[in-house]
Amino acid sequence: MKDIIINQPHLQSLQQKCGSWFLSVLSWGLWLYFLLPLFTLGGWLLGVKNLSDEIRWFGGYKTLLEMLELYGEIIVVIALLWIVWTLFLSWLRSDPELKLTVPVTDAQLCVAFKVENELLQEAKAGKLLTVYFDDNAIITAINCDDTGKN
Amino acid sequence: MDKLIAQPWFQQLIDWWLIFQERFEELPWEAANELLSRFIFYYPLLMAYVWMLGGIIYYLRWERKRQNVLADLPVLTEYPPVSILIPCYNEGENVRETIEYLLHQQYPNYEIIAINDGSKDNTLEILHELAAKHPLIRVVNLASNQGKAVGLRTAALLAKSEILIGIDGDALLAPNATAWIVRHFIDNPQVGAVTGNPRIRNRSTLLGKIQVGEFSAIVGMIKRAQRAYGHVFTISGVIAGFRKTALHEVGYWSPDMVTEDIDISWKLQLAGWNIRFEPNALCWVLMPETLNGLWKQRSRWAQGGVEVMLRYFRALWCWRSRGMWLLYLECCVSLCWAFLVLAILLATPVQWMALDQPQDALEDLSPRWTSMLLCVTCLIQFAVSLSIDSHYERQSGGSAKHYYWMIWYPIVYWMINVGTTVNGCIKALRKKRGQRAVWVTLDRGLRKK
Numbered sequence: 001m002k003d004i005i006i007n008q009p010h011l012q013s014l015q016q017k018c019g020s021w022f023l024s025v026l027s028w029g030l031w032l033y034f035l036l037p038l039f040t041l042g043g044w045l046l047g048v049k050n051l052s053d054e055i056r057w058f059g060g061y062k063t064l065l066e067m068l069e070l071y072g073e074i075i076v077v078i079a080l081l082w083i084v085w086t087l088f089l090s091w092l093r094s095d096p097e098l099k100l101t102v103p104v105t106d107a108q109l110c111v112a113f114k115v116e117n118e119l120l121q122e123a124k125a126g127k128l129l130t131v132y133f134d135d136n137a138i139i140t141a142i143n144c145d146d147t148g149k150n
Numbered sequence: 151m152d153k154l155i156a157q158p159w160f161q162q163l164i165d166w167w168l169i170f171q172e173r174f175e176e177l178p179w180e181a182a183n184e185l186l187s188r189f190i191f192y193y194p195l196l197m198a199y200v201w202m203l204g205g206i207i208y209y210l211r212w213e214r215k216r217q218n219v220l221a222d223l224p225v226l227t228e229y230p231p232v233s234i235l236i237p238c239y240n241e242g243e244n245v246r247e248t249i250e251y252l253l254h255q256q257y258p259n260y261e262i263i264a265i266n267d268g269s270k271d272n273t274l275e276i277l278h279e280l281a282a283k284h285p286l287i288r289v290v291n292l293a294s295n296q297g298k299a300v301g302l303r304t305a306a307l308l309a310k311s312e313i314l315i316g317i318d319g320d321a322l323l324a325p326n327a328t329a330w331i332v333r334h335f336i337d338n339p340q341v342g343a344v345t346g347n348p349r350i351r352n353r354s355t356l357l358g359k360i361q362v363g364e365f366s367a368i369v370g371m372i373k374r375a376q377r378a379y380g381h382v383f384t385i386s387g388v389i390a391g392f393r394k395t396a397l398h399e400v401g402y403w404s405p406d407m408v409t410e411d412i413d414i415s416w417k418l419q420l421a422g423w424n425i426r427f428e429p430n431a432l433c434w435v436l437m438p439e440t441l442n443g444l445w446k447q448r449s450r451w452a453q454g455g456v457e458v459m460l461r462y463f464r465a466l467w468c469w470r471s472r473g474m475w476l477l478y479l480e481c482c483v484s485l486c487w488a489f490l491v492l493a494i495l496l497a498t499p500v501q502w503m504a505l506d507q508p509q510d511a512l513e514d515l516s517p518r519w520t521s522m523l524l525c526v527t528c529l530i531q532f533a534v535s536l537s538i539d540s541h542y543e544r545q546s547g548g549s550a551k552h553y554y555w556m557i558w559y560p561i562v563y564w565m566i567n568v569g570t571t572v573n574g575c576i577k578a579l580r581k582k583r584g585q586r587a588v589w590v591t592l593d594r595g596l597r598k599k
Contacts, residue, residue, distance in 0.1 A: 004434045005546050006351050006353065006354060006595065006596070006597050007354055008596055011354055011597070011598060016355055016440075019356075020355065023356060023561075023562065024356070026561070027562075030561060031525060034521045034524075035517075035525050035526075036517045036522075037517050037522040038526065058519055058522075063519060067523065074196070074199070075199055078196075078200055078203055079203050082203050082204060085379070089380055098339050098340060101340075101395050103312045103394070103395050104398040108398060109398070112401075113303075126288070127287075127289070128278065128288070128289050129289065130290075130292075130293055131290060131304050132293045132294075133292070133293070133294065133300070137297075137300045137303075137405045139307075
């Protein structure tokens with residue numbers, strides 16, 4: 001399985017390497033920056049009172065609780081909708097009247113693709129085929145290269 | 151000039167302009183701006199939880215109880231013949247590997263149809279060589295380049311089987327994938343298509359590593375959620391199974407659509423056929439590892455999505471199509487979101503420059519509870535999706551390491567996706583109806599042959 005995976009970073013150009021490095025630093029920096037309230041909150045909850053000013057700057061602990069409450073309510077609503085929908089689908093398909101499909105026939109294929117049945121049979125039996133089209137992607141000829149027939 | 155101003159009609163015009171200006175200023179611009187800002191921020195947040203919960207439901211219903219998903223084969227009541235279709239255009243460097251790997255399918259009754267779509271390289275010679283060695287292989291040479299859709303249509307016509315599986319010319323289909331796909335067609339005659347589980351092969355660059363996580367966290371999660379919902383936006387073009395009868399009913403793939411996979415997905419579902427997702431049907435694929443290649447690929451995907459929305463808008467207006475309404479609505483909202491994000495990105499610098507004290511605007515970029523919660527949501531989404539998808543990465547070192555790389559996903563991909571969505575939308579609107587869809591894939595990642 002590992003042979004399928006292609007991991008050859010040494011093939012990167014210098015530009016790609018520099019770009020990756022720059023993007024890595026930038027991304028980590030931004031993540032840490034925007035997650036700063038989370039770390040600050042953790043410190044504050046653990047008793048670091050000096051972080052109170054930062055908490056107020058971020059919007060205040062009360063605001064955070066209100067937001068979390070709203071988020072929680074939204075998530076619960078989404079979950080309930082999913083559950084109801086899932087149960088509904090299960091009920092809907094609990095006794096499905098599975099219609100048996102009739103496979104498409106060669107005659108139908110000939111009509112759809114505008115080819116003769118004899119030609120289609122020869123083509124289906126062929127191993128090497130060449131197909132010709134007009135400007136509208138309609139088949140004009142099928143050449144069985146292993147038999148030389150059109 | 152004085153005479154002009156003295157004219158009664160000019161005075162009336164000035165009055166109208168003043169009234170308009172007054173009314174314009176009275177409009178609730180602040181409220182509208184606030185509303186738009188909230189939409190831009192909360193929409194991806196909301197959808198993240200929608201996809202997460204949907205993905206979890208899928209996992210609990212259909213995925214959790216499976217055992218060794220990488221090696222197990224499903225027990226089938228029958229083994230109907232299968233035709234595996236491989237459309238190729240300039241695949242000289244890849245097609246040999248693709249077909250030789252395909253010959254190891256753990257399925258007793260299948261044929262391989264390789265379609266040379268008017269390649270300009272040595273693809274046809276390689277296909278003929280392989281066909282001479284292996285009886286299972288048939289070669290269909292299109293005399294001129296016609297596009298993937300026409301290649302698939304032609305192969306469907308010439309295939310001997312009712313069940314068709316399409317893969318790309320540079321993809322590697324897992325040996326047990328065929329059996330897992332066929333299972334759905336046997337179990338339910340209303341299944342018209344089965345979409346597989348594409349896995350990224352090339353992981354040499356940062357972009358490659360990010361895409362591994364993207365396909366797991368975003369593509370895989372959304373696919374699972376949509377399957378749990380009952381309708382999917384698209385099958386995977388790189389790996390999907392089809393019932394020929396279903397294809398025949400909807401007219402096969404459309405030659406003028408740049409994403410034939412999205413098109414056929416919508417046609418099938420609008421016609422009443424079901425589409426299933428089979429995560430065990432693994433298919434290893436090559437993806438672009440340059441920004442240019444990625445941009446082109448995603449622009450085509452976006453263009454194709456918009457083309458489908460435009461074409462099948464009328465077909466949605468019937469009760470039978472109600473299952474697709476939410477998907478269509480979600481697509482529309484996502485498009486609006488992308489355009490709004492772009493508008494804000496363009497307007498913000500201008501707005502800052504117009505301020506008396508531009509440094510005050512930087513306060514908008516300060517960390518807040520809202521930005522923190524958005525980041526935490528991203529991390530949770532990635533963790534959930536990688537956890538669900540980890541089964542399929544066991545033999546490649548696991549998926550935990552991709553969590554590290556995915557931290558770059560939001561910054562890189564959201565911006566790329568906004569741009570490609572807008573670009574693709576414009577292309578779709580400008581495209582002439584009926585214009586043949588042909589494209590060339592040049593970037594397949596870094597690889598030493």
